[in-house]
Amino acid sequence: xxxxxxxxxxxxxxxxxxxxxxxxxxxxxxxxxxxxxxxxxxxxxxxxxxxxxxxxxxxxxxxxxxxxxxxxxxxxxxxxxxxxxxxxxxxxxxxxxxxxxxxxxxxxxxxxxxxxxxxxxxxxxxxxxxxxxxxxxxxxxxxxxxxxxxxxxxxxxxxxxxxxxxxxxxxxxxxxxxxxxxxxxxxxxxxxxxxxxxxxxxxxxxxxxxxxxxxxxxxxxxxxxxxxxxxxxxxxxxxxxxxxxxxxxxxxxxxxxxxxxxxxxxxxxxxxxxxxxxxxxxxxxxxxxxxxxxxxxxxxxxxxxxxxxxxxxxxxxxxxxxxxxxxxxxxxxxxxxxxxxxxxxxxxxxxxxxxxxxxxxxxxxxxxxxxxxxxxxxx
Amino acid sequence: xxxxxxxxxxxxxxxxxxxxxxxxxxxxxxxxxxxxxxxxxxxxxxxxxxxxxxxxxxxxxxxxxxxxxxxxxxxxxxxxxxxxxxxxxxxxxxxxxxxxxxxxxxxxxxxxxxxxxxxxxxxxxxxxxxxxxxxxxxxxxxxxxxxxxxxxxxxxxxxxxxxxxxxxxxxxxxxxxxxxxxxxxxxxxxxxxxxxxxxxxxxxxxxxxxxxxxxxxxxxxxxxxxxxxxxxxxxxxxxxxxxxxxxxxxxxxxxxxxxxxxxxxxxxxxxxxxxxxxxxxxxxxxxxxxxxxxxxxxxxxxxxxxxxxxxxxxxxxxxxxxxxxxxxxxxxxxxxxxxxxxxxxxxxxxxxxxxxxxxxxxxxxxxxxxxxxxxxxxx
Numbered sequence: 001x002x003x004x005x006x007x008x009x010x011x012x013x014x015x016x017x018x019x020x021x022x023x024x025x026x027x028x029x030x031x032x033x034x035x036x037x038x039x040x041x042x043x044x045x046x047x048x049x050x051x052x053x054x055x056x057x058x059x060x061x062x063x064x065x066x067x068x069x070x071x072x073x074x075x076x077x078x079x080x081x082x083x084x085x086x087x088x089x090x091x092x093x094x095x096x097x098x099x100x101x102x103x104x105x106x107x108x109x110x111x112x113x114x115x116x117x118x119x120x121x122x123x124x125x126x127x128x129x130x131x132x133x134x135x136x137x138x139x140x141x142x143x144x145x146x147x148x149x150x151x152x153x154x155x156x157x158x159x160x161x162x163x164x165x166x167x168x169x170x171x172x173x174x175x176x177x178x179x180x181x182x183x184x185x186x187x188x189x190x191x192x193x194x195x196x197x198x199x200x201x202x203x204x205x206x207x208x209x210x211x212x213x214x215x216x217x218x219x220x221x222x223x224x225x226x227x228x229x230x231x232x233x234x235x236x237x238x239x240x241x242x243x244x245x246x247x248x249x250x251x252x253x254x255x256x257x258x259x260x261x262x263x264x265x266x267x268x269x270x271x272x273x274x275x276x277x278x279x280x281x282x283x284x285x286x287x288x289x290x291x292x293x294x295x296x297x298x299x300x301x302x303x304x305x306x307x308x309x310x311x312x313x314x315x316x317x318x319x320x321x322x323x324x325x326x327x328x329x330x331x332x333x334x335x336x337x338x339x340x341x342x343x344x345x346x347x348x349x350x351x352x353x354x355x356x357x358x359x360x361x362x363x364x365x366x367x368x369x370x371x372x373x374x375x376x377x378x379x
Numbered sequence: 380x381x382x383x384x385x386x387x388x389x390x391x392x393x394x395x396x397x398x399x400x401x402x403x404x405x406x407x408x409x410x411x412x413x414x415x416x417x418x419x420x421x422x423x424x425x426x427x428x429x430x431x432x433x434x435x436x437x438x439x440x441x442x443x444x445x446x447x448x449x450x451x452x453x454x455x456x457x458x459x460x461x462x463x464x465x466x467x468x469x470x471x472x473x474x475x476x477x478x479x480x481x482x483x484x485x486x487x488x489x490x491x492x493x494x495x496x497x498x499x500x501x502x503x504x505x506x507x508x509x510x511x512x513x514x515x516x517x518x519x520x521x522x523x524x525x526x527x528x529x530x531x532x533x534x535x536x537x538x539x540x541x542x543x544x545x546x547x548x549x550x551x552x553x554x555x556x557x558x559x560x561x562x563x564x565x566x567x568x569x570x571x572x573x574x575x576x577x578x579x580x581x582x583x584x585x586x587x588x589x590x591x592x593x594x595x596x597x598x599x600x601x602x603x604x605x606x607x608x609x610x611x612x613x614x615x616x617x618x619x620x621x622x623x624x625x626x627x628x629x630x631x632x633x634x635x636x637x638x639x640x641x642x643x644x645x646x647x648x649x650x651x652x653x654x655x656x657x658x659x660x661x662x663x664x665x666x667x668x669x670x671x672x673x674x675x676x677x678x679x680x681x682x683x684x685x686x687x688x689x690x691x692x693x694x695x696x697x698x699x700x701x702x703x704x705x706x707x708x709x710x711x712x713x714x715x716x717x718x719x720x721x722x723x724x725x726x727x728x729x730x731x732x733x734x735x736x737x738x739x740x741x742x743x744x745x746x747x748x749x750x751x752x753x754x755x756x757x758x
């Protein structure tokens with residue numbers, strides 16, 4: 001069929017005037033270099049981490065929709081006070097989409113690139129909300145026989161993040177862990193990993209149906225933060241598991257402080273003597289998302305041996321090095337349709353991803369509302 | 380004169396009924412073991428870290444004063460909601476006072492203990508608000524010739540904390556540091572250390588007179604958090620110094636988040652490309668005090684490469700080991716009357732430390748209001 005010269009690409013632009021514009025553009029497709037391939041993207045998920053780049057600091061309640069059905073344009077206001085945080089991207093039209101999967105339709109001259117021709121691969125590296133993406137072969141993972149692009153679309157961000165949490169827990173000498181927003185696709189993966197590896201996981205959710213979902217998967221410890229007995233439930237679970245590290249997707253509000261407080265209370269159940277500085281056991285919270293835009297508020301009593309900090313996949317992967325990364329990716333490939341399976345509520349075209357209905361749905365970032373884009377759909 | 384068998388000791392007791400009681404008791408003095416000495420305490424400071432144990436979670440606005448002039452009794456209410464945090468110390472009468480200094484009046488049989496007889500030593504280990512304290516010789520530092528007990532009274536907590544901050548900065552590969560509540564005795568020591576060692580220090584204070592005090596000492600970077608230009612001033616200072624680690628004595632309110640936000644803004648001044656995760660340079664806040672009892676609220680934009688956590692002297696000393704600790708203590712002894720000199724606003728007896736006027740003064744924890752107890756005073 002010959003290599004196309006241009007392809008549709010979704011772009012996010014924050015103008016200095018304080019306006020966000022989402023649109024589709026015809027982007028030129030480069031010739032692949034020797035170690036590069038061109039992938040015809042067939043499946044690319046809308047992850048929470050994509051939504052941050054997509055919407056920037058815009059207030060999506062102010063969104064207006066124009067353009068045509070096949071070339072929609074979405075505009076929204078960025079509040080004045082938030083423009084400072086946008087300084088680094090102002091007036092740059094940015095491609096979006098951390099990961100995706102599709103078929104290799106062109107390849108550079110190297111044997112390794114040529115070997116991928118016609119194969120279905122998963123890819124990462126940004127700009128995946130596009131019909132075509134040219135990228136180095138080391139940003140690709142050939143999918144096992146029988147796996148579709150949709151099977152492999154989410155095979156980097158969530159699987160490596162979930163594995164990274166377990167790896168970080170081990171590297172920092174904790175023996176069990178806590179996860180918030182635990183009914184998410186990522187949370188379900190983490191529960192499956194922990195069941196398989198025999199690791200105690202304390203899941204924190206907000207709703208009874210999320211608790212039911214995790215329990216049906218085999219989860220032992222699920223605490224509902226909306227329950228009046230939440231603090232006691234969580235302390236019991238922490239005392240039972242000994243978990244002293246948590247990965248928090250909310251990144252705002254009081255949850256991180258509540259977890260620290262309950263960890264401290266659980267540790268103090270077996271304390272031998274009083275120290276006004278609290279337990280000497282280190283309590284760690286890693287914030288890896290920002291589902292709650294409220295300020296992160298640390299209240300409660302958790303002594304002095306604590307830390308709250310950001311956790312990101314790519315710095316973690318750099319830390320564990322190429323061998324560590326390869327080991328994790330190999331596990332993802334092996335267990336793609338089991339441990340690391342993702343579920344989507346809807347598949348849309350590039351244009352469809354910019355419809356009022358789609359944006360209203362995926363901006364809620366609800367467990368059951370994950371969207372997949374198939375750029376080959378013409379709507 | 381012979382060794383006394385009992386001595387006055389200040390005690391803090393939180394009863395299960397929710398009442399704090401401060402009083403003086405006659406405590407029996409043990410015979411020193413082979414490697415121990417008995418010190419007649421002549422100077423012991425009231426540090427912020429002592430006030431935490433002294434008052435517990437009591438609301439000192441409810442304090443009532445009874446007893447006699449020489450045996451005062453102070454009682455105050457612990458709010459119901461705060462009793463949980465007191466669980467570890469309920470109904471235990473606790474001695475108070477982290478550090479002090481005085482003359483060795485009795486010694487165990489070991490030559491090392493005997494060698495200290497009659498010497499003026501600084502000591503740490505709790506229970507220093509007392510006429511006499513028996514303790515192992517490795518918790519003592521013989522003071523240099525000509526140094527009084529008052530000179531050596533504060534020679535552990537503040538000096539080792541200030542040196543520990545600089546040491547932590549180096550060990551974690553930062554090249555400059557930030558300090559809050561910077562006009563404190565500790566802050567002044569830190570400024571003197573940094574001037575001597577050629578380290579850039581960004582001081583944060585709340586009042587113009589504190590700024591003037593530090594500038595008069597030779598401080599280059601002093602930012603007043605009450606100034607309307609605080610965020611800009613701090614960002615400028617951080618850009619000039621490259622400081623990416625801060626030690627925060629306030630531990631509550633918005634200051635930690637403001638520092639992170641300004642660090643990020645300073646780093647982004649030289650950023651080459653946009654990342655929605657912010658600068659990849661790690662930004663560290665260590666909370667070592669709790670001058671502000673408000674919740675610690677992290678707001679602002681500081682990307683994902685950050686951490687906020689507790690920092691305590693004793694775990695730090697364990698981390699650097701015996702040799703590291705000895706090196707720091709040797710420097711303190713050498714520079715006792717210069718770099719590590721402390722100033723006190725008032726010297727009181729043990730009974731005087733429990734007077735309404737004293738408590739009203741030192742519970743404010745003001746820079747100019749540091750109290751010294753001399754247990755040999757009879758009032």
